[in-house]
Amino acid sequence: MGLAGDEKRIRALFFELKAQDQLVVPAFDRLRSYAHVSRQERASAFSRSLVVVSVCVAISILCALTMWLRNSVDQTPRPHSAVLSTTPNVVSVGIDKPSEVASGPAKRNQTTRSFHRPASHRRAQTGGGAIMLRAVALSQWQSPTAGFLGSPSDSFLKSLPQLDQSARELESFLPRNHVKESSQ
Amino acid sequence: MDIAEIKAELEKLHPASFGWALSCCRHNHAEAEEVLQTVYLKILERKAIYREESKLKTWLFAVIRNTAISERRKAVLRSLMHAGAISRITSVTCDRETDAQLERSELQKRFQVALEILPARQRETLHLVFYQDLSLREAAEVMNVSIGSARRHYERGKKRLREALNGEDVEYGFSWRRKENSGALL
Numbered sequence: 001m002g003l004a005g006d007e008k009r010i011r012a013l014f015f016e017l018k019a020q021d022q023l024v025v026p027a028f029d030r031l032r033s034y035a036h037v038s039r040q041e042r043a044s045a046f047s048r049s050l051v052v053v054s055v056c057v058a059i060s061i062l063c064a065l066t067m068w069l070r071n072s073v074d075q076t077p078r079p080h081s082a083v084l085s086t087t088p089n090v091v092s093v094g095i096d097k098p099s100e101v102a103s104g105p106a107k108r109n110q111t112t113r114s115f116h117r118p119a120s121h122r123r124a125q126t127g128g129g130a131i132m133l134r135a136v137a138l139s140q141w142q143s144p145t146a147g148f149l150g151s152p153s154d155s156f157l158k159s160l161p162q163l164d165q166s167a168r169e170l171e172s173f174l175p176r177n178h179v180k181e182s183s184q
Numbered sequence: 185m186d187i188a189e190i191k192a193e194l195e196k197l198h199p200a201s202f203g204w205a206l207s208c209c210r211h212n213h214a215e216a217e218e219v220l221q222t223v224y225l226k227i228l229e230r231k232a233i234y235r236e237e238s239k240l241k242t243w244l245f246a247v248i249r250n251t252a253i254s255e256r257r258k259a260v261l262r263s264l265m266h267a268g269a270i271s272r273i274t275s276v277t278c279d280r281e282t283d284a285q286l287e288r289s290e291l292q293k294r295f296q297v298a299l300e301i302l303p304a305r306q307r308e309t310l311h312l313v314f315y316q317d318l319s320l321r322e323a324a325e326v327m328n329v330s331i332g333s334a335r336r337h338y339e340r341g342k343k344r345l346r347e348a349l350n351g352e353d354v355e356y357g358f359s360w361r362r363k364e365n366s367g368a369l370l
Contacts, residue, residue: 014310016292
């Protein structure tokens with residue numbers, strides 16, 4: 001069964017419309033080239049923007065790294081290998097600040113200073129107040145075993161008896177064995 | 185399907201694609217060219233990928249249709265609302281008359297005016313079936329509707345066109361559209 005009359009008429013009209021449209025169809029290559037050029041332009045624009053963004057990111061990373069390194073250099077302690085090369089200069093720091101020298105044995109303090117002062121020496125060269133405070137703290141350091149060098153009778157050993165004192169008072173200075181021999 | 189094969193197929197379907205783009209853009213040649221160029225760009229940039237789930241022609245026509253709809257929405261957002269379909273149709277008819285050949289029949293003129301007045305779905309269905317020689321199933325795939333909806337649009341569109349071609353007043357189409365699609369863009 002063929003198409004109805006209306007459908008035939010509509011189909012014929014559409015066929016005529018199609019024939020008219022075919023006369024004004026743009027060339028496929030022209031449209032495709034426009035599309036291709038647009039794509040290339042977009043790709044180049046994208047690559048340019050990508051380069052700019054990459055450069056900005058790299059610069060920001062470098063700046064952040066520089067800031068971080070600067071902060072970490074100020075806070076990290078100096079290694080011991082730098083001590084020996086700076087020891088003569090370290091002593092001069094102690095001389096320049098006599099009030100800050102510790103009251104302990106000078107030899108020990110000098111040694112401790114030589115081990116613990118190079119950082120303070122460098123910082124003194126740079127002129128920081130915190131550095132001097134650290135130097136003072138280090139110079140006041142004492143060995144934890146210093147107490148073993150003392151005894152309860154230090155006060156007796158270090159003091160002398162007076163001539164106007166009685167024998168009994170003098171006996172207090174003597175050990176017990178000596179007192180027994182004298183009594184016999 | 186690689187790019188070279190797709191390009192070859194696109195070239196084969198180019199006249200039909202342009203005809204479909206014209207229908208989607210209400211026979212505005214400049215818009216149809218721009219839509220088709222955008223579609224080719226999408227396909228070249230692999231933004232629209234043919235997955236061979238349907239015929240290439242139905243897939244391509246669906247891409248053209250969707251692109252035309254999005255371009256039209258962008259144009260509406262960019263500019264002020266137009267006065268309505270009347271001015272557009274009159275401008276289309278005027279363009280047609282200026283570009284028309286000398287031997288164009290009066291019936292063809294009435295046919296084109298009646299076609300422009302039809303609702304979009306009905307116009308698209310008739311175009312796909314009669315102009316592009318697709319089946320109703322394929323037309324439903326292009327428009328992304330069910331086969332039943334496509335058949336409904338097809339029957340109603342034929343009826344409207346028949347009434348228009350048989351001498352029914354064209355103004356009927358306007359009032360009908362305004363009643364049934366009061367919120368639709370004309």
